[in-house]
Amino acid sequence: DIQMTQSPSSLSASVGDRVTITCRASQSISSYLNWYQQKSGKAPKLLIYAASSLQSGVPSRFSGSGSGTDFTLTISSLQPEDFATYYCQQSYSTPPWTFGLGTKVEIK
Amino acid sequence: EVQLVESGGGLVQPGGSLRLSCAASGFTVSTNYMIWARQAPGKGLNWVSVIYSGGGTFYADSVKGRFTISRDNSKNTLFLQMNNLRPEDTAVYYCARGRYDSSGNYDYLDYWGQETLVTVSS
Numbered sequence A: 001d002i003q004m005t006q007s008p009s010s011l012s013a014s015v016g017d018r019v020t021i022t023c024r025a026s027q028s029i030s031s032y033l034n035w036y037q038q039k040s041g042k043a044p045k046l047l048i049y050a051a052s053s054l055q056s057g058v059p060s061r062f063s064g065s066g067s068g069t070d071f072t073l074t075i076s077s078l079q080p081e082d083f084a085t086y087y088c089q090q091s092y093s094t095p096p097w098t099f100g101l102g103t104k105v106e107i108k
Numbered sequence B: 001e002v003q004l005v006e007s008g009g010g011l012v013q014p015g016g017s018l019r020l021s022c023a024a025s026g027f028t029v030s031t032n033y034m035i036w037a038r039q040a041p042g043k044g045l046n047w048v049s050v051i052y053s054g055g056g057t058f059y060a061d062s063v064k065g066r067f068t069i070s071r072d073n074s075k076n077t078l079f080l081q082m083n084n085l086r087p088e089d090t091a092v093y094y095c096a097r098g099r100y101d102s103s104g105n106y107d108y109l110d111y112w113g114q115e116t117l118v119t120v121s122s
Helices: none
Strands: A006-009 A010-012 A019-025 A033-038 A045-049 A060-068 A071-077 A087-089 A103-107 B003-007 B010-012 B018-023 B034-038 B045-052 B058-059 B067-072 B078-080 B090-099 B105-111 B116-120
Touching: A006 A087, A010 A019, A019 A033, A019 A103, A033 A060, A045 A060, A045 B034, A045 B058, A045 B090, A045 B105, A087 B105, B003 B090, B003 B105, B018 B034, B018 B090, B018 B116, B034 B067, B045 B067, B045 B078, B045 B090, B058 B067, B078 B090
Parallel strands: A010 A103, B010 B116
Antiparallel strands: A006 A019, A019 A071, A033 A045, A033 A087, A060 A071, A087 A103, B003 B018, B018 B078, B034 B045, B034 B090, B045 B058, B067 B078, B090 B105, B090 B116
């Protein structure tokens, strides 16, 4: 199974900050990488698919990049509603669908 | 509007059974792949099972032989039958729809249910 490693596990940032979250796959997954946002007590929400494609309705301050084994999710200017946990997920070799352990973005 | 409404969670003793339901609207369950995932308290997301449009099914090793995924096309509903439950199955469970992009190459989970909590405890 492909393992997904996210870093950092948590971060503190202020409104307006640029935030970058990293995800690394245990083997090359081309661009088969998705990002989700999960707010406390809520279901995950798809943000980015195919490493860099923005899901419809998602604000343009979210962007994704990378291919192969290394990927990043960037929030260009953090907004109050962006405080949440973010997960990466590979779709290169399924099943199983494997997720990173998450990055919790907290208010500084 | 696409919606997934889950039900069926609850408190059950070890060795017991539960059946989760995921009622879909706004799309046809049988034309997409559908998954169940779970999240133990304070933990990350873990895939549990999938059913493909063609009917093929797969399971995580941790639930294989105990859980069964199925769907009722007439009710447009997904199910997860969970038998021989263990304390480590305690989690919130989500159903989600799998979707492919316009190229047909990349897939993702674009709609998720609101969650249902399963607690396995004596």
